[in-house]
Amino acid sequence: MKKLLFLTVFAVFSLAVYTYSVSMQNKDLQNALSVQYAKNISDASSKLQELDIAVKKTLLFNQGEGDLQARENIWRLSSDIQQSVASLPLDQGFSTTWMNYLGRLGKFAKEGDERTEPAEFHKVMDRASENIENLSDQWSLATADMASGNLSMKDWQERLDSEKASFDWKGLSASIQQYTESDFPLTASESDALKKKQLKNIKDAPVTKEEALKKFKKLFPDVSKQVIDTTDSKPGASYPFYHIRFADQDSVGYIDITKKGGHILSFLTERPAGSGTMEMEQVRNKVELFLKDSGYTDVIFEEVRENDTAFHFVYTRLEPLHKAKVLSDTIQVKAAKQDGRILGLNAAEYIRKEKLEDQKMVRIDWETYFHKEVQISEQELVYVENMHGTQRLAYALTVTLNENGQVGTYVVLVDTETKEVIRTERQQ
Amino acid sequence: MNKLKRVVLIAFLIFVGVQLTLSNDALAFTDRGLSKGTKGDDVIELQARLQYVGFFDGKIDGVFGYQTYWALREFQEKYGMPVDGVAGSKTKKKLTSVSSYDKKFVMDNISKGREFTHYGGKPLSSQVKGGSTTPKKNTQMPPKYSEDDLKLLANAVYGESRGEPYEGQVAVAAVILNRIEHPDFPNTVGGVIFQPGAFTAVSDGQIWLTPNERAKEAVIDAMNGWDPSENAIYYFNPVTATSKWIWSRPQIKKIGLHIFCN
Numbered sequence: 001m002k003k004l005l006f007l008t009v010f011a012v013f014s015l016a017v018y019t020y021s022v023s024m025q026n027k028d029l030q031n032a033l034s035v036q037y038a039k040n041i042s043d044a045s046s047k048l049q050e051l052d053i054a055v056k057k058t059l060l061f062n063q064g065e066g067d068l069q070a071r072e073n074i075w076r077l078s079s080d081i082q083q084s085v086a087s088l089p090l091d092q093g094f095s096t097t098w099m100n101y102l103g104r105l106g107k108f109a110k111e112g113d114e115r116t117e118p119a120e121f122h123k124v125m126d127r128a129s130e131n132i133e134n135l136s137d138q139w140s141l142a143t144a145d146m147a148s149g150n151l152s153m154k155d156w157q158e159r160l161d162s163e164k165a166s167f168d169w170k171g172l173s174a175s176i177q178q179y180t181e182s183d184f185p186l187t188a189s190e191s192d193a194l195k196k197k198q199l200k201n202i203k204d205a206p207v208t209k210e211e212a213l214k215k216f217k218k219l220f221p222d223v224s225k226q227v228i229d230t231t232d233s234k235p236g237a238s239y240p241f242y243h244i245r246f247a248d249q250d251s252v253g254y255i256d257i258t259k260k261g262g263h264i265l266s267f268l269t270e271r272p273a274g275s276g277t278m279e280m281e282q283v284r285n286k287v288e289l290f291l292k293d294s295g296y297t298d299v300i301f302e303e304v305r306e307n308d309t310a311f312h313f314v315y316t317r318l319e320p321l322h323k324a325k326v327l328s329d330t331i332q333v334k335a336a337k338q339d340g341r342i343l344g345l346n347a348a349e350y351i352r353k354e355k356l357e358d359q360k361m362v363r364i365d366w367e368t369y370f371h372k373e374v375q376i377s378e379q380e381l382v383y384v385e386n387m388h389g390t391q392r393l394a395y396a397l398t399v400t401l402n403e404n405g406q407v408g409t410y411v412v413l414v415d416t417e418t419k420e421v422i423r424t425e426r427q428q
Numbered sequence: 429m430n431k432l433k434r435v436v437l438i439a440f441l442i443f444v445g446v447q448l449t450l451s452n453d454a455l456a457f458t459d460r461g462l463s464k465g466t467k468g469d470d471v472i473e474l475q476a477r478l479q480y481v482g483f484f485d486g487k488i489d490g491v492f493g494y495q496t497y498w499a500l501r502e503f504q505e506k507y508g509m510p511v512d513g514v515a516g517s518k519t520k521k522k523l524t525s526v527s528s529y530d531k532k533f534v535m536d537n538i539s540k541g542r543e544f545t546h547y548g549g550k551p552l553s554s555q556v557k558g559g560s561t562t563p564k565k566n567t568q569m570p571p572k573y574s575e576d577d578l579k580l581l582a583n584a585v586y587g588e589s590r591g592e593p594y595e596g597q598v599a600v601a602a603v604i605l606n607r608i609e610h611p612d613f614p615n616t617v618g619g620v621i622f623q624p625g626a627f628t629a630v631s632d633g634q635i636w637l638t639p640n641e642r643a644k645e646a647v648i649d650a651m652n653g654w655d656p657s658e659n660a661i662y663y664f665n666p667v668t669a670t671s672k673w674i675w676s677r678p679q680i681k682k683i684g685l686h687i688f689c690n
Contacts, residue, residue, distance in 0.1 A: 086614040089624035093673055096612035103611040197659065236678025236690055237658060243681055245595075254595045254656060254683075266654055270594035277468075279460045304465035305568035305652070309645070311465075312568075312652045332653045346653045400498065406485050409494035428493045428571055 030153050034146075037088060037156075041147045044084035048136045051077040055129045058109070062118060071109045078106035091160050091169035097176040104184040111387070124183055131179040138175070142167045189389035196352045199239040204261025212242045212257040215264075219294055220255070220342070223248045223269055232259075241265060263351040267344060273309035274338035280304065280311060283340040287313050287333045290342055296350070299331055310334050310343055319356055324381035324393060328354050356383055359393040361416040366397070369419075375400045377409075384413050386422050394422055457524065462515040466492045467566050469535075474515055476534050477527040478503060480548040488534060488546060491566045567644075569651050577617045581605075581647040584621050586639035587629030589686070596684040597643060599657040601650035603688065606661050613661070628668075657681070660688035 054077060057070035082102045085095055105128060145151035151159070159167060186194065195201060207215075209230055217224040228245040240259040246252070246269075253269030284304065291299060299315040302325070317329035329352070334344030366376055378398040386392050394413040401408045409427040414420070458470045471490045478484035478496070483503045486495035497513045504511045507522055515523070533552050537544040543557040567578055581601055589600045607613035607620045614620050622630060629635040657663065663686045664674045677689035 083614070083619075086619055086623050091673075092625065092671065095623075099614075100612045231681070233658070233681055234679040234687075237680040238690070239658075241658065252594065256656070256658060265658065266656065268595060268598065268649065268654055268656065277460065280463065280466055281461060305570075306465055306467045307568055307645075307648060308641075312648075314652075330653070334649065334652070334654075344649065344654060346655075348655065348658075349653070407495055407498045409498070425571060428491075 034151075034153055034156075037153075038147050040084045040088050041143045044081050044088070045136075045140060045143070045147065047077050047081050047084070048132070048139060051081065052129065052132045052136055055105075055109075055125055055132055058125045059122065059129065074109035075106040078102040078109075082106075089156070089160065091173070093173040094169045094176070097173045097180065101176050101180045101183075104180060108184055128179075128183050131183060135176065135179075138172050142169070142172065187389070192355070193389050196354075197238060199258060199260060199352065201353065201355075202258065202260045202263070202351065204263075206259050207257075207262035209242055212259075212262050213244065215257060215262050216244055216255050219264070220267065222341070223251045223253065258351070263347070264345060265348045265351070266346045268334070268346075269343050271336075271343070274336070277337045278340050280306065283311055283335050283337070284313065286340040287335050287342070291315065291331070291333070294345075296331055296347070299350070300325065302330065306337070309338070310336055317350060317353075319383060321358060322381050322393060324383050325396075326354055326356065326383045326391075328352075328383075328385055328391070354383065354385075354391050356391055359417050361393065362419065364395070364414065364419055369414075370399065371401075373401060381416070382413065384422055386415070386420075392422060393417070398427075457520045459517075461517075462492055462520075464492055464494070464497050464513065465568070467568060471496070472534060472538065473529055473531070474500070474520075474523070476546040477523050477529050479546045480527040480529065481523075482547065488538070488544075489566050490538075491568060567648065569648065573617075573651050578644065578647055578651070580617050580621060581650075582639040582644045583635050583637070584627060584629060585646055586643040587634035587637055588627060589684075590637075590640070590643065592684040592686065594642065594646060595656045596686055597646035598649050598654050599660070599683050599686070599688060600663065601647045602655035602657050603660050603663055605650055606655070606657070606659060610661055656683060657688040659690070661690060663688045 051074060054070050054073040058067040058074070061067040079102075082099050085098055085102070088095075090098075108124065146156055160169070209232075213224075213227065213230060216227075223246055226246055226248045228247055230242055230244045233239075233241045233243065242257045242259065244255045244257065246254070251269045251271040253267070255267040256265040257263065258265060284301070288301070291297075296315070298317055298320075300318045302314040302316045304314070305312045311334070313333045313335065315331045315333070316325040316327060318324070319326050329350050331350045332344070332346040333342060335341065336343055370376070376397055376399050380396050382394050382396040383391050384394050384396075393416045395416055397412045397414065399410050399412055401410070411425045411427060413422040413424070415422055457473055460466075460470070462471055462474055467490050469490065471492045472488055474492070475484055475486070475488045475490070475496055478499045479488065481503070483506075484496065484499035486493075486499070500515060500519070501511050501513045503523065504513075504519060507526075509519060509522065528548065530546070530552055534544075534546055537556060545555045546552065547555060567575065569575075569578060581604060584604060585597050585601050589597050592600070604617065604620050608615055608617065614623060621627060621635070625631070627635070658680050660680050662674060662677050664671070665685050666687055667685065669675075674689075679687050679689045681688055
């Protein structure tokens with residue numbers, strides 16, 4: 001009996017010690033996390049004040065070199081605050097609107113003088129200055145307890161919970177949203193990009209569900225016999241489409257077809273991988289025949305990537321005037337290595353079709369343009385989006401450079417009119 | 429004396445055996461043509477042979493990228509062949525005749541993740557650098573993504589949606605990639621995935637489960653442009669979602685158990 005009592009007391013005591021130790025560990029972890037979050041909040045707060053000052057500094061000058069440093073500071077600080085905000089457990093709505101505002105402010109400050117009239121730039125910064133001051137106050141109020149370490153993680157989570165929130169996160173999000181819309185309305189090219197994303201440029205007549213199904217069956221006869229269901233996109237979609245799911249023998253997949261015009265957005269099927277590999281050229285021929293039969297006749301092969309069970313091919317639309325590749329209008333095709341069967345088609349970018357304009361082409365002396373050790377291997381014309389979201393005609397040069405005994409390959413895109421480097425990409 | 433003869437005979441047979449094995453290796457190229465974008469053991473052999481004759485200084489990894497392309501063109505030019513950067517049967521035959529390939533040496537070092545080279549004219553044993561690294565899988569992705577991105581995304585996709593249809597897994601990967609391009613979110617894979625409260629799999633630790641090949645393939649498809657979510661930046665499971673805010677987002681479509689929204 002004594003032994004049993006001893007064992008029971010010992011077990012209870014051990015359990016109590018263990019529970020205490022685990023609870024202490026949890027507390028330590030929570031403290032460490034709170035400290036980390038407090039640090040990030042404190043960083044964001046001090047950088048917000050710096051940002052406020054940097055924005056005010058731009059108001060001292062007319063456009064030009066005078067405020068260059070301040071504008072660069074705005075870009076850097078807004079990017080830093082974005083990073084701090086992204087690493088904090090905040091209200092999701094607040095976090096996204098705040099990230100957006102900071103991103104747009106930084107971008108505007110960096111590119112502002114190239115895109116905006118000096119008086120307009122001044123006006124925007126003036127408004128931004130007032131808004132940031134307000135935000136700074138609100139931010140300090142919202143995070144005061146957390147920044148001073150007076151709030152546990154549990155309390156902080158409760159503060160974020162809309163039911164128990166002691167702070168009006170929703171109101172703050174709405175204010176920021178309002179500031180974003182007033183300070184940084186969409187530019188013409190951003191508005192164009194949005195329209196393109198929403199397929200506003202497609203003027204085709206709507207197709208019925210039956211017509212969409214007919215198209216699917218015509219293009220993919222080997223997988224379209226067993227359609228599981230066809231549903232409409234939900235009202236929140238940027239563009240209306242039909243979502244068709246199928247399961248045929250060993251293949252399961254989907255196809256999305258736009259309601260306007262019945263264009264394929266994407267098609268993807270999953271099936272067990274077979275053994276054996278077909279010659280890549282043979283698979284490519286099959287893919288190109290499929291593209292031709294499907295009506296994609298204005299595309300040209302761009303590149304291919306081989307992986308364990310499939311090849312991923314990329315095709316680019318060819319603009320007829322300059323025979324330039326339109327890098328944003330691409331089609332991706334996934335084909336099985338085993339037998340070249342089409343496993344996927346992605347034409348979402350292709351059907352958006354960029355609006356292209358003719359452009360002056362000046363001669364560029366590449367020998368003086370590049371360093372003497374750079375070798376030019378290939379040159380072609382492409383249309384590519386520049387940093388302002390405008391499609392520009394560019395020379396695409398594949399160049400090589402000796403890098404410590406190895407050949408480094410780059411594709412450099414140079415504007416044919418302004419000679420500006422639009423993009424430089426290192427190739428693998 | 430007989431014993432000596434036997435020893436000599438055995439040594440001779442071993443020598444012939446080794447030579448035969450090596451000459452078989454020399455003919456180990458597969459029939460298919462190799463060009464930029466291909467990968468596999470035959471590309472490993474191509475790189476090793478090009479290195480043997482001094483044209484290829486890059487890493488032998490089985491991926492036919494630009495380094496291999498330039499080396500092959502240089503080889504074709506040097507041997508008076510049509511310069512197209514494609515290893516067809518004639519190029520492979522020529523390369524085989526002027527080079528040697530120690531398959532065992534190359535494959536052993538690759539599987540053990542060792543740094544090594546395969547130059548001719550110096551002992552192979554002296555071409556292995558000390559230490560070892562984790563062998564990298566030679567997955568081919570668009571240049572803007574790295575092997576680390578693939579790994580992290582596959583972990584997230586597996587942790588978040590392993591019970592979902594393949595389409596749903598590609599859609600989850602696409603949502604993460606859409607966020608990277610979106611101004612409201614961090615602009616790196618890690619930044620998006622580890623944003624506090626963004627993904628349940630991060631909060632409950634399921635992100636650290638080992639992903640299967642299906643999840644990896646779903647990520648590769650998303651990286652190559654497929655987006656079954658149709659530009660969504662959020663998704664949620666209506667049965668388990670606790671946030672009321674998520675219901676306020678404009679919904680696009682439902683795949684499996686997830687609703688995808690803007």
